[in-house]
Structures are given as structure tokens and as C-alpha cells.
Amino acid sequence: MIGMLMAEWRRTVVETVRYPLETISSMATLFIVFAGLFYGATYITNSPIGGGRLTTVVVGYAVWMTMMAATGDLGWSIQNEAQNGTLEQVMMFPWPPVVIFLVRAFTAIVAFVLPMVAVLLGLLAMTHIHLQWHWAAVVPFAWALGTAWGLGLIVASIALLFKRIGQVLNIVQFAMLFLILAPIADFSAWGWRILSTIAPFTAQVTLLRDVLSQGKASLWLWMESGINFSLMILLGILLFIWATRVARSRGILGHY
């Protein structure tokens, strides 16, 4: 397991670092976006730099970016590997495919988050801005990530069976924009309450926001996000296992 994790990590790093122009340009984009958020949020809200409002905006954006990547990555990599002919080799490894792809999702997201955190910390140091931070926030973040992987596995299952995910991913990610950035949990109508309980992300993002701003959150919210996350990842795993089985029996693991 460790050997496999290391191998996947090396592959991820090499593939990212081999073309430094891509990495540099994506880091530059991140820098510009974050800088824009820092100053933009300050001017628009006309409040002093830093504090809760900015934290919400910046963290909301960073989380949204990360979740987008986590959701799309699995499906894209399956689609590409099916076309490039490596998928069938991967399916011949002595590991269950779902384990391999979850490990890959993990290494990919570490490679995605590290540069983002570096840019963010750099900007914070440059501007002397303080964001509110509590280490407890790591838990809702991890849960949100797990939720994204669950969703990603669902998209990956579609990729396995249909080989085309562009449209699906557009819809999913559009929905995520809404689920993550809109304060659904604050809407008081019953319909919204129910949606925020069963829909992915809203519970985890609300929890994250509460933990960041107050250092704690209601027990109910903790439970809601935990259960929501567990169900999502479980659903993703089961669906993916089923999809590999169907792809095996239809003979479409490769590119047919």
C-alpha cells in the first residue's frame, strides 16, 4: 500500500513538474485571483482588511476550487487513460480499481492544494492580512473532500461506461457552484433545509464556515455533515465498483 502510494505520488509530481510552464501559469492565476479577492472584498465591503467576511470569501473560493478539482479529476483521468490505453493496464494491477483511483485522487489533490496554500500564505505574508483559522476546520474540509470524491467516483463511473463526461461534469460543477457558495443552510424555508441536508457540500461548507468564524459548531451540524459525507463516499464507491463490473462484462474498459 505504501509502495503504491509512493509510486502514485511520484507519478503525480513528475507529471506536474515536467511541464513547469503549466504549473507556473496556474500558480500565477491563483495569485491573481486571490489578490483580487483580497482587495476586491475590502473595497466592496468597505470594511477593514482581514476578518470574518474576507475569510468567508477566500476560504469559500479556495474550497470551491479544490472541490471542483477533486470532483473532475477522477473522471478526466479515466477518460484520458481509456483513450491512451493505460486504463486496461491499471485494471490489471493486483489492487481493486476503486482503491487505486482513490489513492490517485488523494495524490492529485495534495498536488493541487500545496501550491494553492503556498500562494495563499505568500499573499498573506505580503499583505499582512490575517484570516481566521482554527485547526478544527481540517475536519469539515476533509469531509467536503470526501464528498467531492464520492461525487467524483460517480462521474468516473459515467466515464467508465460512456467515455464522455464533458457535459455531465459541466452540470455537476455548475450545481457545485451553487451548493458551495450560496448560503443555502441560512435559508429558512423548509425546502432549503431539506436540500441542505441531503445535497452534497452544503452541510460540510456551512460547518467549515462556522468552525472558522466561531471555532465551534452545533452538534447537529457536525452530525449532518458527517453522515452526509459518509453516504456520499459510500455511494460513489459502490457505484464505481458496479461500473467497473459492467465495463468488464461489456468489454469497454479500454476504448471500444
Add this chain to the structure above:
Amino acid sequence: MLEVTGLTKRFRSRTGVVEAVRGVSFSVAAGEVLAFLGPNGAGKTTTIKMTAGLIRPDQGTVTIHGLDLCHRQSAAVQHIGAVLEGSRNLYWRLTVMENLLYWGAMRRIPYRQARLRAMDLLEQVGLTDRAKNTVQTLSRGMQQKVALCQALMHRPSVLLLDEPTLGLDFESSEGIKNMVRHLATDGTAILLTTHQLDVAEELSDRVAIIRGGQLILEDHTKAVLQQYSRSAYAIVTETPLPSSVLASMSDLPGQVNVISSQRLQYVPRDGDTETLYDLLGLLKPYPLLQVERHQADLAEVFQQVVNSEGEV
């Protein structure tokens, strides 16, 4: 080493049901090369992929190294190496060495051991100096060689090759062929498909021919070639034969075809080995250039077997 019994696979597509493979059985022993031949769409790739566990058969079993592929897949695949048809089988952005180390690690080979193994394999295929090049900068032939190395990292006892020399030049094909021979000598069981029948003839110990999803021939290559070699002789003289000599030959038992005044074809009756000498006697004193018994090659066998109707 590899045993396949009663493999059957139907594909449902929009146009109906395709019976891609129907009751195929064969086995490949250690150190043996089985050439798996058949026209396009015969079911070769489907069979190979079922053997590799990439397609689940509707019926039938695959046993590798004594392990049932269906029930012990993760143990069984550790004994299989495969280079699949047309696909690249490698990560293009990684270097040759990075690729081999990655595939090695994924098959549970410790890093240091994998490194030695990779260098050893690259030396065998003559690509040591390319270890640090990314795969996308290599030629098609080199990529195919690296793909072969990749499939061999974990020393599989069964090697599956789907058209391994497709689109390769003479030099690269020779390299792959040598490697295959070498592996067979070392005891690897090899199943290979190809449309290049000369390659199959050179490499294989046994051939299997599949048509429409069914095996229609399976035997030792030598035996097959012998069986399909007709007892016909080609006789070529250095100077043209006068028509009187040509005419006198028509009385001989068997059949003499005059192809030109210098070239004859003679088909004796079954079991008749004497008349050939009478025929040669008639040709005296005209200088002979060549007397040759017809020798079938796999291409001829293949054509005859595949085109024979009604057998299936």
C-alpha cells in the same frame, strides 16, 4: 501454465448480438509460444482480454499458474504481463525509467529491485541510453519495446501479446522477436496474436486459428506445415525443353503441368515415390537448375483453413 476452457462471449450492441467468442479452449505450457491467428473480427483480442481479466467471459474459465482468474483475480494477474493491441500502454509524460519504476511499484516490486530489473530489461532491448527520455519522444518501435519491458517488470509466467509487431520496421520487429524467443527459452508461456504470418511461423511452437469466434485449428506449427505441404514438385531446367520431351511426359502416372518450357510442376499419385525418377530420366541430358518439393508456409495454411467453408 495458462489454461483456457470453453470461453464464450456475446456482445450486445445497437445492431444486435455479436457472438465474439464461442467455446474457445486451449492451453499454453511454460516455455511455449502459441500463435493465435484469425481474420479481422475473429475474436482474438476479445479472447486475449478475457485471459487478462479485462473482459468477463459469459462462460468458461481461465486458469493461470493454477489460479482461477475469476475467483482469485488479484493473485492471478500477478502472473500475467500484457502488451495490448495498438494502445500505448505507457504514460507519455514520464520517462522510460519512471514508467518502468511506476509499473513495477504498482505490482508490488520493491523500489531498489525494480530499478535493477528495469535496467536489465532496457539493456536486453537495447534502450539503456533512452532511460531518461520521455516516452512521447521515442519512436513507435522503441515505445513498443518499452511497453514490453513494462509488461515484464514483475517476471510474469504468462505473457500476452496482441499484435506486438504491428507497424514496426524490420529492425524493431527483429528486436521484439528476439526478446520473445529469449523469454520462451526462459520458460515464459506466451500467447501472441498477429496478422504477420511469417512472424507467427518463426516464433510459434503451436498455432491456433480462430474464425467467427470458434477455433478451427489447433496444433503444433511443424505438424500443421507438414500436413498442408502438398507432395508437389517444382522442376526448373537451365535451358528450354523441346516439345517432344514435354509431350512424352504426359504418359507418366500422376500429373505433370507444364508451366513454361523451362518450368514443370509434378504432382505424384498418393504414395508414389518412384515416378519422379522416371520423369527426371526423361529430362536427361538437359541441365537441371532446381528440383524442389513444395513446402507450405503458414500464409498458405491460413488461407486454406480460413477459406474452407462448411467446416464450422
